[in-house]
Amino acid sequence: MRVIYWTxxxxxxxxLIEKLGSVPGTELVVAATLPEALAAMPGAAGIVLYDAPPEEARQIIDVLKSPxxxxxxxxFCSAGREGFDAVGIPxxxxxxxxxxGASPAVAEHAMALLLSVGRRIPESLVQQAExxxxxxxxxxxxxLEGRTMAIIGYGNIGREIAKRAxxxxxxxxxxxxxxxxxxLVDEAAPLSSLHEVLGRxxxxxxxxxxxxxxxxxLDAAAxxxxxxxxxxxxxxxxGVIDQAALCEALKSGQVGGAGLDVTDPEPLPADDPLWACPNLLITSHYAGAGSxxxxxxxAEGAADNLLRFSKGEPLLNQVSG
Known part of the structure; x- marks a missing residue:
């Protein structure tokens, strides 16, 4: 059974290469580029991949829709698959x-950003350089002691953040x-009450x-x-945050500080106003790294599902199909 891993x-x-390649009966094709992945898809039974921008995802989807x-x-080895959802998985x-898979490391990074902006580390780094x-x-x-934290989204990552907080x-x-x-939390609230929670x-x-x-x-009103x-x-x-509104809120002091591991778009253009906002710390979307x-x-999660797929057994963490 041929399976593609698009790296x-x-x-x-x-x-991933080691674990996927060790599943019995697997012909693993490691595709370094999108054209390589597309070329290997005819005759393949499965594909292991990360999310991609819609323009790249569409090329994969076009093959999946072909007769x-x-x-x-x-x-998907990534937490999200927005690019593929945007074009529609058949x-x-x-x-x-x-x-x-990466939730603990992402939660650590969230706490690192939070502590850094709360303790004004970006300012201290400027002083150190001077x-x-x-x-x-x-x-x-x-x-953070005695403060109230709202965790917006309470899946695997949200729960790991709660553990640490x-x-x-x-x-x-x-x-x-x-x-x-x-x-782990003191209170659970619906998304419909977001503004009320933000006020606390x-x-x-x-x-x-x-x-x-x-x-x-999180727009200007939020x-x-x-x-x-x-x-x-x-x-x-x-895209969850209106970055222009965030920048204005940072300048006015309505927002005292912010830490972003993600931006819209990515990479963030060098001339984007966000770079110059006060007490803002930006990291280049690597929260899941280092663990x-x-x-x-x-690797084990992908290989486990590959083995289950090859045996016709129920898959873990299945979201559609």
């Missing part, structure tokens, strides 16, 4: 994903479509999937509903 991202590449398509299983394709000793940032710094003495409110209760939160961490419903979920000086961290997708445990989970 669009390097995360867990060696581990001679043999691919019946897609496994029915009859089993779609699975790496549920929680060899300047100035305690002025102390008056603008904040602690509890150790800092924060009150936790989980905001999700289902308002699912959980022993000192810290907002965004971990919700990007959909038509959540595009610019940011105005926040407590003045709120800290915001986004490790979900850039050997993540690499192991991503």
């Amino acid at each position: 669009k991202m390097q995360l867990a590449k060696a581990q 001679g398509n043999t691919v019946r299983w897609m496994h 029915p009859g394709i089993a779609v699975t994903y790496a549920a929680g 060899r300047k000793w100035d305690r002025a940032p102390a008056a603008r710094s904040s602690s 509890r150790g800092f003495g924060t009150k936790l409110i989980a905001v999700s479509r289902s308002a699912r209760k959980d022993e 939160a000192d810290v907002v961490v965004i971990a919700i999937a990007l959909t038509d419903e959540t595009h610019h979920l 940011l105005a509903a926040c407590r003045k000086g709120v800290l915001i961290v986004n490790i979900a997708r850039g 050997p445990a993540t690499l192991r989970r991503l």
Whole structure:
């Protein structure tokens, strides 16, 4: 059975090749480029891949929709698949994903961004570069102890953030479509009450999937509903925040600081106004990196589903098909 692994991202590449190639009866094709992946699709039974922009995803989808398509299983190693959802994965394709594979590392990164902007580390780095000793940032710094954190989106990543945030003495409110209760949080609220929750939160961490419903979920009105000086961290997708509105809120002080691992678009253009916003820390979408445990989970999860697929057994973390 031929299975394609399109190595669009390097995360867990060696581990995925090893684990996928060890599944009995598998002819693994490692495609370094999109044209290589497309060329290997005729006759293939499955494809393991990461999300891609709609213009690239569409080329994969076009093959899946062709009369001679043999691919019946897609496994995403990324947390999201917005590019493919935007162009429409055809029915009859089993779609699975790496549920929680990188969640602990992403949650660590969210806390790193939050602590950095709260303790005014970006300002201190500027001072360090200037060899300047100035305690002025102390008056603008904040602690998490006794503060209220709203976690917007409470899936695998949101829950891992809650685990880590509890150790800092924060009150936790989980905001999700289902308002699912959980022993790690003090309160669960529906997405429909977002603005009310924002008015009570000192810290907002965004971990919700990007959909038509959540595009610019944090727009100018939502940011105005926040407590003045709120800290915001986004490790979900850039499109969840209206970046122009965020920039204005940072300049006015309505938002006291923000940490972004994701932007819209990516890469963020060098002339984008976001780069110059005060007390803003931007990292280049690498929150899931740095953990050997993540690499192991991503590889083992893909290989486990490949084995199940080859045996006709129920797949894990299946979202469609």
